[in-house]
Amino acid sequence: MANRIVVRDVDAGYGAVRVLHGVSIEVRDGETVALLGTNGNGKSTLIKCIMGMVTPEAGEIFLETDGARVDLVGKSTEEIVSLGIALVPEGRRLFSRLSVAENLRLGTFRDKDPSRRQEMLERVFGLFPVLRQRVAQRAGTLSGGEGQMLSIARALMSRPRFLMLDEPSLGIMPRIVDSILDVLQLLHRQEGLTVLLVEQNVPAALAAAERGYVLQTGRIVAEGTSQSLLDSDLVRRAYLGM
Numbered sequence: 001m002a003n004r005i006v007v008r009d010v011d012a013g014y015g016a017v018r019v020l021h022g023v024s025i026e027v028r029d030g031e032t033v034a035l036l037g038t039n040g041n042g043k044s045t046l047i048k049c050i051m052g053m054v055t056p057e058a059g060e061i062f063l064e065t066d067g068a069r070v071d072l073v074g075k076s077t078e079e080i081v082s083l084g085i086a087l088v089p090e091g092r093r094l095f096s097r098l099s100v101a102e103n104l105r106l107g108t109f110r111d112k113d114p115s116r117r118q119e120m121l122e123r124v125f126g127l128f129p130v131l132r133q134r135v136a137q138r139a140g141t142l143s144g145g146e147g148q149m150l151s152i153a154r155a156l157m158s159r160p161r162f163l164m165l166d167e168p169s170l171g172i173m174p175r176i177v178d179s180i181l182d183v184l185q186l187l188h189r190q191e192g193l194t195v196l197l198v199e200q201n202v203p204a205a206l207a208a209a210e211r212g213y214v215l216q217t218g219r220i221v222a223e224g225t226s227q228s229l230l231d232s233d234l235v236r237r238a239y240l241g242m
Contacts, residue, residue, distance in 0.1 A: 003029040003065045010059035019045045021218045032195040034205040034212030042218040052077045086160035090167045096140025107157025124153035145176030164196040202239040
């Protein structure tokens with residue numbers, strides 16, 4: 001069976017506040033899937049459930065890989081990363097006092113092989129050449145776009161099979177957003193990287209994805225191919241102002 005991440009009938013929240021209500025999505029091997037919705041609708045909470053940062057109150061989350069099923073609920077974030085799932089968090093969350101190189105090395109904390117680390121370093125420098133120029137610079141002094149590139153590169157250093165990105169376009173110039181999405185599409189085409197793209201920027205997300213889900217008030221209210229979602233009255237009214 002092909003690799004996939006499955007979220008099924010998940011309820012989750014914080015204390016007495018319920019954020020997700022029976023949410024089900026699936027991200028299959030080699031896909032780019034968009035998770036759409038405005039702030040406060042539960043997108044980040046769903047990502048945190050997948051990464052082991054929030055424990056669902058009901059439902060299941062599992063990874064199917066190499067013919068085996070691995071339940072993710074109850075696993076630590078470190079264990080989930082070791083399964084080949086990486087997250088680029090909202091707001092980048094860089095170690096601002098550390099250099100670009102030091103931030104990148106933190107992405108390879110599980111890999112002690114120096115040659116493999118160097119190989120991955122060259123790979124991300126090829127994808128984001130500006131990071132090579134900034135290698136000794138403190139991460140906190142980068143521009144917003146450069147910081148987002150570093151956050152993505154750090155996640156890629158762990159050699160993930162599944163990459164999740166939470167609002168990668170937030171606070172970044174459209175030109176840089178397009179450049180970042182081009183890199184993701186390149187990785188998708190050349191290496192079959194599986195991507196879950198969590199975004200408010202609906203046109204950009206659906207241009208990069210084959211299909212998507214719309215999350216409103218903690219519930220999936222629409223799903224389908226990118227084109228079918230762009231053509232839907234719900235997406236046109238709620239997100240495109242049409």
